[in-house]
Amino acid sequence: MLHSSRASRAMMNRPFLVAVVDDSESVRESLQDLLQQSGFAVRVFSSAEEFLAAGVDGTANCLILDVGLPGMSGPDLQRELRRRGSVIPIAFITAQGDKSLRPRLTALGAVAVLFKPFTDDSLLDAVNTALGIT
Amino acid sequence: MPATNLATTVSVNNLHAEEAARDSLLLLDSIPGLVALLSPTGDVQFVNRQIVEYAGRSLEELQDWGTNDTVHPEDLPHVVQVFTASIASGSPYEIVQRLRRRDGVYRWFQNNGFPLRDPDGRIVRWCVLLTDIDERKRAEDALRASERNLKLLIDTIPALAWSARPDGSAEFFSQHYLDFTGLSEAEAANWGWTVAVHPDDLHGLSGSWRRVIASESPGEAEARLRRHDGDYRWFLFRVKPLRDERGVVVKWYGVNTDIEDRKRADAALDWARSELAHVSRVTTFSALTASIAHEVNQPLAGIITNAGTCLRMLDAHPPNIEGARETARRTIRDGNRASDVVAHLRALFSKREFTLEPVDLNDAAREVIALSASDLSRNRVILQEDLADDLPTITGDRIQLQQVVLNLLRNASDAMGSVDDRPRSLLVKTECEDSGGVCLTVRDAGVGLPEDSLSSLFDAFYTTKAGGMGIGLFVSRSIVEKHHGRLWAHSNDAAPGATFGFSIPIDAGTGVETATAQY
Numbered sequence: 001m002l003h004s005s006r007a008s009r010a011m012m013n014r015p016f017l018v019a020v021v022d023d024s025e026s027v028r029e030s031l032q033d034l035l036q037q038s039g040f041a042v043r044v045f046s047s048a049e050e051f052l053a054a055g056v057d058g059t060a061n062c063l064i065l066d067v068g069l070p071g072m073s074g075p076d077l078q079r080e081l082r083r084r085g086s087v088i089p090i091a092f093i094t095a096q097g098d099k100s101l102r103p104r105l106t107a108l109g110a111v112a113v114l115f116k117p118f119t120d121d122s123l124l125d126a127v128n129t130a131l132g133i134t
Numbered sequence: 135m136p137a138t139n140l141a142t143t144v145s146v147n148n149l150h151a152e153e154a155a156r157d158s159l160l161l162l163d164s165i166p167g168l169v170a171l172l173s174p175t176g177d178v179q180f181v182n183r184q185i186v187e188y189a190g191r192s193l194e195e196l197q198d199w200g201t202n203d204t205v206h207p208e209d210l211p212h213v214v215q216v217f218t219a220s221i222a223s224g225s226p227y228e229i230v231q232r233l234r235r236r237d238g239v240y241r242w243f244q245n246n247g248f249p250l251r252d253p254d255g256r257i258v259r260w261c262v263l264l265t266d267i268d269e270r271k272r273a274e275d276a277l278r279a280s281e282r283n284l285k286l287l288i289d290t291i292p293a294l295a296w297s298a299r300p301d302g303s304a305e306f307f308s309q310h311y312l313d314f315t316g317l318s319e320a321e322a323a324n325w326g327w328t329v330a331v332h333p334d335d336l337h338g339l340s341g342s343w344r345r346v347i348a349s350e351s352p353g354e355a356e357a358r359l360r361r362h363d364g365d366y367r368w369f370l371f372r373v374k375p376l377r378d379e380r381g382v383v384v385k386w387y388g389v390n391t392d393i394e395d396r397k398r399a400d401a402a403l404d405w406a407r408s409e410l411a412h413v414s415r416v417t418t419f420s421a422l423t424a425s426i427a428h429e430v431n432q433p434l435a436g437i438i439t440n441a442g443t444c445l446r447m448l449d450a451h452p453p454n455i456e457g458a459r460e461t462a463r464r465t466i467r468d469g470n471r472a473s474d475v476v477a478h479l480r481a482l483f484s485k486r487e488f489t490l491e492p493v494d495l496n497d498a499a500r501e502v503i504a505l506s507a508s509d510l511s512r513n514r515v516i517l518q519e520d521l522a523d524d525l526p527t528i529t530g531d532r533i534q535l536q537q538v539v540l541n542l543l544r545n546a547s548d549a550m551g552s553v554d555d556r557p558r559s560l561l562v563k564t565e566c567e568d569s570g571g572v573c574l575t576v577r578d579a580g581v582g583l584p585e586d587s588l589s590s591l592f593d594a595f596y597t598t599k600a601g602g603m604g605i606g607l608f609v610s611r612s613i614v615e616k617h618h619g620r621l622w623a624h625s626n627d628a629a630p631g632a633t634f635g636f637s638i639p640i641d642a643g644t645g646v647e648t649a650t651a652q653y
Contacts, residue, residue, distance in 0.1 A: 030443065037457065068512045121442070123439065
């Protein structure tokens with residue numbers, strides 16, 4: 001569990017930037033609050049296209065990515081990022097109940113796959129894993 | 135010329151008697167009938183001219199009538215029996231028999247024999263009068279045969295036929311009627327047949343019957359009749375008046391037809407329709423389960439995350455009260471969102487009566503689009519809306535119309551499931567019709583419609599999808615038609631895919647008010 005003291009330490013150097021891509025407003029707002037409260041810098045996007053257009057794929061340290069997005073899907077974005085040579089760690093989140101998603105997405109290189117609704121703890125654990133923080 | 139011979143047993147005493155006798159014979163020859171005179175023991179003594187001319191036989195030959203073919207062989211035994219008994223008893227007789235004409239043809243005669251007695255009461259002579267009743271008899275026989283045929287016809291018709299007097303009391307029942315009810319003719323006659331009418335229907339039927347009698351016009355009514363085994367079955371009672379040459383009703387003819395099976399079929403059909411609609415919705419529901427869970431999981435995710443964040447904020451040093459308040463507020467908002475989704479979906483898929491209300495088709499369509507958004511986006515469908523600004527409000531069942539829109543969206547999305555070389559674009563458009571109605575179309579860029587499918591597209595169980603039940607369009611068409619509208623489909627012009635659409639007239643409400651089917 002990430003304590004505020006550790007977050008403060010991270011912030012003193014340079015806060016990790018977490019990008020969140022999800023088409024649901026409820027999810028975007030709540031994740032932004034949680035991540036900011038935990039000391040991360042956060043950028044939220046409502047679509048994969050918006051994320052790519054923002055050009056942060058080089059600077060973000062971690063990507064929390066919704067699977068079912070309008071237009072380009074989460075896995076599509078992952079493929080596109082890999083094609084561009086990006087190695088940004090990705091934690092997938094999804095509202096679909098299909099449990100077979102996890103092995104499939106993990107096989108594609110996902111760091112974590114979380115099913116909504118997930119706890120704040122599990123989300124932060126995934127981020128820490130992605131950032132290599134233990 | 136009188137060709138008669140006087141029997142020798144007639145004794146003539148004097149000239150006057152002889153003259154009198156000759157006068158008698160002349161008289162007998164003048165009577166336009168066949169007359170014979172017999173001895174008290176039954177021997178033929180005299181036959182008049184008519185008999186001789188008719189039979190073409192002499193007196194001697196006619197005297198042998200008991201053994202020759204003067205009397206028809208089939209009638210002879212009976213005639214002999216009656217005649218002999220009569221001679222013995224002295225009582226007059228009357229026989230109907232056939233007599234041979236000189237050309238060999240037999241004709242029917244009424245044979246009346248009566249004794250002539252002297253003042254002392256002794257029989258001195260028998261007088262036999264034969265009247266040609268051949269035409270009358272043949273007519274009677276024909277009538278009887280005709281009546282038999284008619285009765286056979288009436289009794290063979292698979293219906294309960296009956297007739298009644300002008301006052302409504304029953305006079306005749308066909309065998310079927312009696313067999314069905316198990317009543318005898320006597321029991322059913324006049325008003326007795328009413329015991330077989332279902333108690334709940336008797337009042338209505340009596341009223342209808344009274345009205346028909348008063349109107350003197352054909353009429354009909356439905357009621358249940360009790361079968362001989364106690365089971366009640368629905369019948370259609372139809373009746374027509376028979377009038378005489380003055381136009382007065384002299385009889386009523388009626389036919390009752392068993393409509394029990396038809397009534398049951400109607401009820402079954404209604405039930406099947408509502409079940410079909412329900413199954414259609416349930417099938418749609420199960421196909422959209424992922425989408426529904428998806429819809430609810432989004433606000434739920436927000437709630438869970440916000441709650442966790444709220445606790446963290448309160449745990450912080452110093453506590454982030456403002457932040458906590460904000461997360462709590464968002465939690466409530468997301469909770470309401472989740473509740474709305476559930477309520478709306480519940481309403482969409484519950485079994486309910488057809489209800490009329492003002493419907494803004496644009497609003498209704500937008501809701502369905504929002505509901506299907508994640509499903510569509512998961513299928514990479516790019517949805518565009520072109521909803522008319524000035525779309526008038528129509529009267530109809532909002533939920534059912536939404537079901538139609540949902541069905542069309544799903545089909546459009548499915549049609550593009552294998553499309554990869556072009557955008558999976560879907561256009562939902564509403565517009566006003568010139569006739570004043572509203573029209574909604576769903577245009578896809580999918581695989582299009584097979585050439586020969588247009589006529590069967592809306593049939594029950596038509597489907598091109600493996601595992602599809604093929605009832606979506608069938609039910610959709612039922613719903614649209616219930617709104618007095620039209621549902622159609624056509625391939626797109628010079629572009630891939632198809633367009634499905636429906637139009638609803640503005641005043642659909644007035645005609646639809648009496649709908650009773652449950653959907």
